[in-house]
Amino acid sequence: xxxxQNLTKVIGSKEVLRDLNISVGLGDFVSIxxxxxxxxxxLLNIILLIASKTSGSYCYKSEDIDDILSNNVKLKKFRNDxxxxxxxxxxxxxxxxxxxxxxxxVINKIKDVGNNYRSLLKKLQIEDLQNDYVFSLSxxxxxxxxxxxxxxxxxxxxxxxxxxxxxxxxxxxRMIEILSDLNEQNKTTIIIATHDDxxxxxxxxxxxxxxxxxxV
Numbered sequence: 001x002x003x004x005q006n007l008t009k010v011i012g013s014k015e016v017l018r019d020l021n022i023s024v025g026l027g028d029f030v031s032i033x034x035x036x037x038x039x040x041x042x043l044l045n046i047i048l049l050i051a052s053k054t055s056g057s058y059c060y061k062s063e064d065i066d067d068i069l070s071n072n073v074k075l076k077k078f079r080n081d082x083x084x085x086x087x088x089x090x091x092x093x094x095x096x097x098x099x100x101x102x103x104x105x106v107i108n109k110i111k112d113v114g115n116n117y118r119s120l121l122k123k124l125q126i127e128d129l130q131n132d133y134v135f136s137l138s139x140x141x142x143x144x145x146x147x148x149x150x151x152x153x154x155x156x157x158x159x160x161x162x163x164x165x166x167x168x169x170x171x172x173x174r175m176i177e178i179l180s181d182l183n184e185q186n187k188t189t190i191i192i193a194t195h196d197d198x199x200x201x202x203x204x205x206x207x208x209x210x211x212x213x214x215x216v
Contacts, residue, residue, distance in 0.1 A: 001025060001026055001060065001156075002023070002024040002047065002058075002060055003023055003057075003062075004021060004022040004047075004056065004059075005021050005056060005057045006019050006020075006056040007019070007053050007057070007058060008020075008054050008056055009039070009043075009053055009054050010054045011042075017046075017214075018213055019213065024191060025189075026156070027183070027187045027189055028189050028190075028191075028204060028205060029179075029180070029189075029190045029192075029202070029204050030191045030192070030203055030205045030206075030207060031193075031194055031199060031200035031203040032191065032192065032193045032194075032207045032208075033193075033206060033207070034208055034210050039209050040209055041087065041161055043193075044086070044159055044191070046058070048082060048084060048159055049068075049075075049078065049079075080108065081156055081157055082155055082157050082158075083150035083151050083153070085146050085158070085160040085163050086159075086160075087161045089149075091134045091145060091146065092134070093133065093134045093135065095133075096132060097126065097131070097145050098130040100149055101120070101148045102117060103149065104149060104152050105153060113152055113153070116152060116153075116154050123181075124144040124145075126141065126144050126145060129141060129145070138171075139168075139171065140168075140175075143163065143175060144175075144178070147160075147163070151182075151188075155188075156188065157188070158179075158188055158189070159190075159191045160179075160192045160193075161192075161193045163175055163192060163199075164194065164199060165195075172198060173198065176202055179199070179202075190203075
């Protein structure tokens with residue numbers, strides 16, 4: 001699905017990523033680890049087309065990403081293929097849980113997400129929170145609602161940046177179990193940047209970034 005070769009990213013005068021080679025296949029569960037500032041989030045942003053690469057190649061489903069970027073129809077399809085939980089993902093305070101979750105469907109004018117919505121509520125154990133607002137949610141509940149929103153359009157790929165950050169141990173373990181089940185049962189491809197060894201020990205591939213380089 002994702003093939004990256006000799007990718008380099010330069011920000012200012014700093015070479016953040018250097019000659020990276022990455023392959024992610026359908027159904028993979030991949031963790032990207034490394035010290036703070038090593039470029040994990042930058043790599044995720046390049047994969048999501050939030051940031052641009054400086055050089056190298058990036059292909060998605062065998063199509064060069066530059067060709068996807070130049071075609072609005074292809075770009076929309078690309079973005080709908082990815083569910084995202086980033087460090088900047090936030091719930092909207094004046095919307096309740098249900099409204100927050102279905103927001104991507106509203107934006108994309110997709111009306112029929114009822115079955116997936118109900119399935120996500122049950123799987124993430126947030127059925128009783130539908131009418132609640134953000135201020136009343138615990139950290140663990142917020143993360144599960146954010147995950148539901150990322151998955152509401154049933155994307156084949158989930159990209160998550162530190163999904164267990166700010167969670168206590170019990171909620172972190174719960175999130176890990178949810179992600180593992182999602183990968184095993186739904187065959188969702190998952191790419192995660194994390195410091196949490198409890199997560200990366202559950203993934204089937206670990207990519208370590210250090211000094212701009214990646215090792216598997």
